[in-house]
Amino acid sequence: MRLADGEEEAVSAIGPGDWVECVDSRGWEHLVPVGSVHLVEDVTMWRGRIPSLILKGIASPSGYREVLAECFRPIYRPKADLIESLKAPPVRVGEFA
Numbered sequence: 001m002r003l004a005d006g007e008e009e010a011v012s013a014i015g016p017g018d019w020v021e022c023v024d025s026r027g028w029e030h031l032v033p034v035g036s037v038h039l040v041e042d043v044t045m046w047r048g049r050i051p052s053l054i055l056k057g058i059a060s061p062s063g064y065r066e067v068l069a070e071c072f073r074p075i076y077r078p079k080a081d082l083i084e085s086l087k088a089p090p091v092r093v094g095e096f097a
């Protein structure tokens with residue numbers, strides 16, 4: 001993220017599948033209160049330059065979904081093999097994968 005003086009600021013790496021905690025709701029208090037925990041669905045660049053998150057199940061009444069990444073801190077990242085196993089089709093009881 002670019003600071004006012006032109007220096008680069010490191011933004012903590014947050015990615016899809018991570019769990020994050022809201023530390024600053026900036027106008028989203030009704031949907032994303034400070035202290036709430038959310039699952040990151042996607043990471044985007046708002047207006048092509050500001051890191052933003054799309055949180056699972058969160059959208060404004062007008063359908064706007066992006067929230068500023070800097071308003072969240074990562075709290076948990078599942079292991080890659082767990083995420084892949086959750087994406088796999090379900091196996092019926094008595095069947096083998």
